[in-house]
Amino acid sequence: MKILTANRLTDGIAVWYADGGWAETVDHADLAHDKAAEDRLEAIGAKAYAANEVVDVNLIDAEVVNGVVQPVRLREKIRAAGPTIRNDLGKQAAKQANWAA
């Protein structure tokens, strides 16, 4: 399975394509289960790049764990969570704050 990821142009923040837009977390990214779906995601990425919404657009491997989308490679896991050495930074920070609340 593949998902579409990029960095937002204005602030460089990592984003994933989900439900018709670019989400700041990977959890509910649109999954491509076959080549046709991958092509569709790739076309969306190319269009968003051309429209100067995002940069560094990539299709990456993903899996579903406990109903939540997760990247497969460590590099992409770290992009999706934040630095492993600073749990207060990156996407994981917001999640922690939510739990605390």
Place this chain on the structure above:
Amino acid sequence: MYRYDEFDHDFVQARVAEFSDQVQRRLAGEITEDQFRPLRLMNGVYLQLHAYMLRIAVPYGTLNGKQLRMLGHIARKYDKGYGHFTTRQNIQFNWPALSDIPAILADLASVEMHAIQTSGNCIRNVTADHFAGAAADEVADPRPYAEILRQWSSVHPEFSFLPRKFKIAVTGAERDRAAIQTHDIGLHLKKNAAGELGFAVYIGGGQGRTPMVARKIRDFLPEADLLSYCTAILRVYNLYGRRDNKYKARIKILVHETGVEEITRQVEAEWQELKDAELKLPEADIRAIEAYFAPPALTGRAGGDQAVKLARLDSKGFSEWLDQNVVTHRHPDYAAVTISLKGIGEVPGDASDSQMEAVADIAEKYGFDELRVSHEQNLILPHVARADLKAVYDALVGIGLATANSNLISDIIACPGLDYCALATARSIPIAQEISRRFASLERQREIGELKLKISGCINACGHHHVGHIGILGVEKKGSELYQVTLGGSADENTSVGEIIGRGFSSGEITDAIELIVETYLGLRLDPQEKFIDAYRRVGPAPFKEALYAGEAKAA
């Protein structure tokens, strides 16, 4: 320290305006990413895993309190409250929004700083001995020459599109603290028999996937010929350096493939055409730049030794810090202080906004407003009266920066690795933290003695692993992080590239392996005075291989 003249101010302001306009046009969609990428890189803006990264130049690692305070301000206002000091004596911010970068650059320009030429295939920030101007063992301060090189190389039209990036380092002492033999050009400032200043010139050093120790091509170059000779080197490189393969494009490959005799001949031939023309440095100009680096007026502060002696009795922590982080100054009443950014279990090279501001205060109060960034990712107070050392120590304790581990095993160089870097293949920082925690006991670290441990998270070697006494290289193998160990590297006047000791270790095994290497060294050293690197050079890799892998051979 160097102060901008009118030309410098205009140049930096013009660049801020130009790049701000480029950012606005990019955000408005008027220029594409392909068009913008080389422009942002020329201004130090990278795209990393989580966000953009801005690398700010600290020329030859020298800055003052006002500048460091501004870096703290930028960390707080535009970033996430911290900055990362790098092995090129620069600082990086990991989270700036592209839309904020024009404002950051304007703030930097207000304190005579910028991010120009911190990326791209140009001449990068010239680095120098972090004790320059203070060291008891230097023949002269190397920074005036680094400044002359900075002025010459800034937007140099001929050298802005080299085959690859180009790094120059200068030292003014026999004991090389600037790692000059790992640079594209290494300059060793010295005096000839007649007492005249000049340079031994090394070229073709570098790390990355093909580590090479620089070769000396001239034993003495008169100071007046600095720019003409460097121009000759750059011209030969620019003409013959490979542009067909990024991995073979550095001058080290050209030196290796051409041969040092032939390339020396080419450089000297080019130099003959240049040496008596407009690049010859007028004596008055050299001395004028030198005047900017005139040392502060160090008044006699007798009684420092007595104060230090008494304070030692009072505080074990101070005594240990004094032994480890304080070095001899050319003035007997003063000392140079290393502020370790390697607290046990901390991220090597990181400092928070409030730490930066507090260090700026300390430098202004006790250090003649002078600071340095070392290539080993620490901060330096180059001139502190011995009588003030206890006050400085107490202030550093107050902000958590008094770790007494300079040159010990926990004083680790580590690149950002896979926690931040888009090029990395494995994490470096968590490995550094775990090793630091394993060797947390200062007593144990001091028993081990000087040991330079350096970690890179990919083969580009930003963490200098090739020249660590112990080097660790993180790679990705079958989807997991694997750490390869090299031993016997060194980045001083006896530079050597470490040798791979054997198969790599998982992230769970690597700290045990490092501990075993250290225990093996402790078991075989002749006496406590024999440093790790000297013991390794005496016995070679065999005892370490035996300790690490013998069990496997028997099991097989």
